[in-house]
Amino acid sequence: MMWFDQILQGVFLGGYYALLACGLSFMFGVLRIVNLAHGSIAVLAAYLVWSLAEQTHISPFIALAIALPIMAIAGWLLQRTILERSLRSGSLTPLLSTFGLAVVIDNSLFQKFGADTHSLDIGDLAYNSWNLTPDITIGQLALLTLVVAVALLGGLQLFLSRTPLGRAIRATAEDADTAELVGIDSRAVYAAAAAIAVATVGIAGTFLAMRATFDPYTGATQLIFAFEAVVIGGTGSLWGTLIGGIVLGVAQNIGSQINPQGFLIAGHAVFFIVLAARFFLAGRDPRTLFRALRRAPA
Amino acid sequence: MTGAITVRRWTTSSIVAMATLGVLLILLAFGPTFLGPSLTDRMTTLFIYIILAAMWNALAGYGGLVSVGQQAFFGLGAYAAIKLSHAGIEVYVALFLAPLLIGALSLPLSTFALRLRGGEFAIGMWVFAELMHLLVNLDGLVQGETGTSLIAINDFAVDARRDYNYWLALAVMTALVAAVFFLLRSRTGAAIQSIRDNEEAAASIGVKVMATKRLIFVLAATGCAAAGALTLSTLISFQPKTYFSVQWTAYMIFMTLVGGLGTFEGPIIGAIIFFIVETIFGGSGVWYLIGLGASALIFSLFFPRGIWGTLTDRFGIALMPVGYRLTFAKDSGTAEATTAA
Numbered sequence: 001m002m003w004f005d006q007i008l009q010g011v012f013l014g015g016y017y018a019l020l021a022c023g024l025s026f027m028f029g030v031l032r033i034v035n036l037a038h039g040s041i042a043v044l045a046a047y048l049v050w051s052l053a054e055q056t057h058i059s060p061f062i063a064l065a066i067a068l069p070i071m072a073i074a075g076w077l078l079q080r081t082i083l084e085r086s087l088r089s090g091s092l093t094p095l096l097s098t099f100g101l102a103v104v105i106d107n108s109l110f111q112k113f114g115a116d117t118h119s120l121d122i123g124d125l126a127y128n129s130w131n132l133t134p135d136i137t138i139g140q141l142a143l144l145t146l147v148v149a150v151a152l153l154g155g156l157q158l159f160l161s162r163t164p165l166g167r168a169i170r171a172t173a174e175d176a177d178t179a180e181l182v183g184i185d186s187r188a189v190y191a192a193a194a195a196i197a198v199a200t201v202g203i204a205g206t207f208l209a210m211r212a213t214f215d216p217y218t219g220a221t222q223l224i225f226a227f228e229a230v231v232i233g234g235t236g237s238l239w240g241t242l243i244g245g246i247v248l249g250v251a252q253n254i255g256s257q258i259n260p261q262g263f264l265i266a267g268h269a270v271f272f273i274v275l276a277a278r279f280f281l282a283g284r285d286p287r288t289l290f291r292a293l294r295r296a297p298a
Numbered sequence: 299m300t301g302a303i304t305v306r307r308w309t310t311s312s313i314v315a316m317a318t319l320g321v322l323l324i325l326l327a328f329g330p331t332f333l334g335p336s337l338t339d340r341m342t343t344l345f346i347y348i349i350l351a352a353m354w355n356a357l358a359g360y361g362g363l364v365s366v367g368q369q370a371f372f373g374l375g376a377y378a379a380i381k382l383s384h385a386g387i388e389v390y391v392a393l394f395l396a397p398l399l400i401g402a403l404s405l406p407l408s409t410f411a412l413r414l415r416g417g418e419f420a421i422g423m424w425v426f427a428e429l430m431h432l433l434v435n436l437d438g439l440v441q442g443e444t445g446t447s448l449i450a451i452n453d454f455a456v457d458a459r460r461d462y463n464y465w466l467a468l469a470v471m472t473a474l475v476a477a478v479f480f481l482l483r484s485r486t487g488a489a490i491q492s493i494r495d496n497e498e499a500a501a502s503i504g505v506k507v508m509a510t511k512r513l514i515f516v517l518a519a520t521g522c523a524a525a526g527a528l529t530l531s532t533l534i535s536f537q538p539k540t541y542f543s544v545q546w547t548a549y550m551i552f553m554t555l556v557g558g559l560g561t562f563e564g565p566i567i568g569a570i571i572f573f574i575v576e577t578i579f580g581g582s583g584v585w586y587l588i589g590l591g592a593s594a595l596i597f598s599l600f601f602p603r604g605i606w607g608t609l610t611d612r613f614g615i616a617l618m619p620v621g622y623r624l625t626f627a628k629d630s631g632t633a634e635a636t637t638a639a
Contacts, residue, residue: 028417033417034416034417034418034420034421036366036417036420036421082595082599085599086598086599089599089602090602091416092358092362092364092416093598093599093602094417095364095366095416095417095420096364096551096555096559096594096598097594097595097598097599099366099548099551099594100551100555100591100592100593100594100595100596100598101591101595102591103548103587103588103590103591103594104588104591104592104595106591107584107587107588107591108588110584111584111585111588220544223421224421224424224425224428227421227425228425231418231422259436261432261435261436264428264432265429265432265433268425268428268429268432269429271425272425272426272429275410275414275422276410279410279413
């Protein structure tokens with residue numbers, strides 16, 4: 001029963017990872033950029049929402065509603081000032097520039113807010129839970145996080161497949177030059193995609209602030225967790241990201257039962273095991289393996 | 299314009315530069331006799347920075363592999379030195395053997411790591427570094443973040459130790475930078491530079507991309523491990539958090555980008571600049587780190603060839619000849635064209 005509870009809590013934790021990874025996955029899918037400042041931007045959003053809520057005494061959810069357009073504009077600016085220029089000078093430059101940006105964001109947050117850890121005050125929501133059985137409880141915040149993650153990933157999927165802008169984004173991601181030929185302004189589409197991606201990071205940052213404490217240097221860990229979720233789930237697939245997040249969360253929770261340090265070790269280990277399995281299976285079509293097996297007796 | 303073309307490696311400026319460098323190295327070998335204790339210590343640190351910059355440049359500038367996880371080898375190098383020394387091996391022998399051990403370890407790892415592309419490689423290496431950090435923490439000798447010390451080095455008097463550390467760092471730096479130099483001048487060097495310029499095109503004309511990248515990967519791992527072991531020799535204490543910090547990679551990226559990614563001399567200049575900046579602003583804390591990050595960002599966007607790359611592009615100078623120069627004999631005078639070095 002304890003294991004079932006650990007797995008269940010792991011699934012909810014995975015919901016948070018999926019939420020966190022959403023923007024990273026989306027940006028990689030569309031812009032082909034692995035944004036090394038992703039975690040730092042999430043922490044920046046956490047500070048933004050926390051400051052808004054602390055200073056004006058508004059509900060964290062209203063603070064999030066105010067922060068979202070700010071984050072979207074930040075994403076648009078990020079694309080226009082840094083990413084666009086980086087992409088023009090080769091595939092390695094975005095890694096270098098976004099890493100530099102992460103260092104700037106982390107240390108600027110430290111300069112402004114100091115080393116203290118903070119957490120967003122959400123009242124009872126932080127503790128309230130439902131008892132399934134006497135042993136198994138489901139936290140309201142954990143469930144809310146998972147629901148938001150599913151809604152966000154589903155919403156993005158719908159947006160990409162059903163709306164004109166979604167189509168334009170998919171076309172541009174596929175082949176920007178050809179998209180231009182049919183009248184798509186790829187520059188504007190990229191900027192819109194970056195705005196959407198960073199806005200989702202804003203949501204993730206808010207949930208980070210609600211569910212745990214954060215400090216200026218929390219970003220690196222968040223980037224690694226988000227990246228692990230994306231890779232485990234299969235790069236570029238939004239639903240894969242949800243599964244990747246859940247696998248990561250479950251592995252970490254099971255690991256923590258084995259050793260105090262097992263939480264992180266198990267997460268990293270699963271990441272490498274999935275990668276190794278993918279390399280091993282690469283180029284081996286399961287159908288040909290099956291056919292070879294059938295042919296063998298004859 | 300008749301087509302007499304002569305191919306040269308050495309120019310007057312590069313001969314002068316190499317000769318000066320030779321004299322400088324001999325002078326540096328006698329460093330401890332005239333530098334004084336604190337400067338000797340600082341110079342040891344500079345040598346370590348040059349190693350780190352040269353290794354990261356070899357990896358990213360020539361191998362096209364941006365890694366955010368080189369602190370893995372830095373930390374493992376120091377850890378291996380602790381373990382070897384603890385096992386009873388003489389401390390300076392341990393410091394020398396540790397990087398070779400980690401270099402050997404990086405060979406099987408390379409098979410796996412080099413299959414990762416671009417950003418996957420960058421963060422994949424970071425995850426590897428995190429995993430190594432956690433596993434080292436599990437070792438009873440290290441006792442988690444409490445850490446341990448290279449106790450055996452206390453057998454040497456403080457002054458003697460300082461000089462030995464200096465000489466070891468100088469020797470390792472010279473050996474590693476020379477290794478990169480001769481590697482780039484060799485047949486493999488041509489392969490390395492062709493991979494840097496265009497991996498697919500290089501593969502299509504028969505360059506063994508994977509084998510060449512593996513060579514660079516192992517060299518960079520060995521070098522970073524050496525830097526870690528050397529840092530341990532100066533700090534003595536081993537706290538995993540300090541050694542496995544991503545900060546080290548941030549320094550490497552800063553030095554390489556500012557000096558000139560993909561140039562031979564650039565990272566050395568970048569390391570000297572970083573050393574000076576650190577000496578002056580290191581005490582100012584967070585603003586200093588913001589400045590480092592901002593410089594890396596600005597150089598990657600606006601001066602992707604760094605200070606040295608920009609200078610060579612403009613003036614065609616090469617102090618350490620790793621490329622070739624083509625001289626076209628003309629009716630009047632000569633014109634020089636320099637191959638990208």
